[in-house]
Amino acid sequence: MTSSDRQAARKRDDGERVRRFQALALPHLDAAYNLARWLSGNSADAEDIVQEAFMRALRFFDSFEGDSARPWLLAIVRRTWYSEWRRRASSHEVVQFDEELDDTPIDGWGTAPEDPQTLMIREQDTRLVHEALAELPVEFREVLILRELEDLSYREIAAVTELPIGTVMSRIARARRKFAAIVTSREPQRRAEHVRTTDGQQERPDGM
Incomplete structure (x- = not known):
C-alpha cells in the first residue's frame, strides 16, 4: 500500500x-x-x-x-x-460547588416510590418550576434536572455524576424536598398574582 x-x-x-x-x-x-x-x-x-x-x-x-x-x-x-x-x-x-455533599446513601437502588414532592414538580406550571429550580443549590439542581426533566434512570444519573446510586437517590430525595419548600413559599405570591390577573380581566369593558 x-x-x-x-x-x-x-x-x-x-x-x-x-x-x-x-x-x-x-x-x-x-x-x-x-x-x-x-x-x-x-x-x-x-x-x-x-x-x-x-x-x-x-x-x-x-x-x-x-x-x-x-x-x-x-x-x-x-x-x-x-x-x-x-x-x-x-x-x-x-x-x-460541593461535590462531596453530605448525603446519606439509600441502601439498594432502582425505582424509588413516587412522593408528594415528585408529583408537585410534575404538576406545576413551567415558569414556577424554572424559578424554583434556579433557586436550588447546583448540587441538587443537577440531579433533579437529570431525573425529572431528562428522565434519566438512577443508574444513568450515577454514571453522569460519578456518584454511588444510593447517594444519587438520597440527593434526589433531598432536592425534591427543597424544591417543594420553595414552591410552597411562593404559593401566596402566585395566588395573589392570579387574583390580580382575574380581577383585571373582569373589569375590562365589553368588547375589549
Missing part, C-alpha cells in the same frame, strides 16, 4: 468515525444544552460548554462503549462545566 493509499484509507476511517459520532451524539444535543444551561445559569456559557464538551467527546469517542451515548455525553458536559466552575471558584467568582 502506497503512502497516498494509506492517507486515503485514514481519511475514510476518520470520516466514518465522525459520521458514527454524529449519529450517536447529535440526537442528545438538546439534553446536553439543557444540562449546561441549568448548571451554568446562562445561555452563552451553556453554548460554550456544549461546544467544548462535543469536541472532547469526539476526541475520546474511541473509548465509548455501550448502546446509548446519552449518559456518556452528559457526563462529559458536566465535567466540562465543572472544570470551568472550579476555575471561577478559585477566582472567588462563584460559591464553591
Whole structure:
C-alpha cells in the first residue's frame, strides 16, 4: 500500500468515525444544552460548554462503549462545566460547588416510590418550576434536572455524576424536598398574582 493509499484509507476511517459520532451524539444535543444551561445559569456559557464538551467527546469517542451515548455525553458536559466552575471558584467568582455533599446513601437502588414532592414538580406550571429550580443549590439542581426533566434512570444519573446510586437517590430525595419548600413559599405570591390577573380581566369593558 502506497503512502497516498494509506492517507486515503485514514481519511475514510476518520470520516466514518465522525459520521458514527454524529449519529450517536447529535440526537442528545438538546439534553446536553439543557444540562449546561441549568448548571451554568446562562445561555452563552451553556453554548460554550456544549461546544467544548462535543469536541472532547469526539476526541475520546474511541473509548465509548455501550448502546446509548446519552449518559456518556452528559457526563462529559458536566465535567466540562465543572472544570470551568472550579476555575471561577478559585477566582472567588462563584460559591464553591460541593461535590462531596453530605448525603446519606439509600441502601439498594432502582425505582424509588413516587412522593408528594415528585408529583408537585410534575404538576406545576413551567415558569414556577424554572424559578424554583434556579433557586436550588447546583448540587441538587443537577440531579433533579437529570431525573425529572431528562428522565434519566438512577443508574444513568450515577454514571453522569460519578456518584454511588444510593447517594444519587438520597440527593434526589433531598432536592425534591427543597424544591417543594420553595414552591410552597411562593404559593401566596402566585395566588395573589392570579387574583390580580382575574380581577383585571373582569373589569375590562365589553368588547375589549
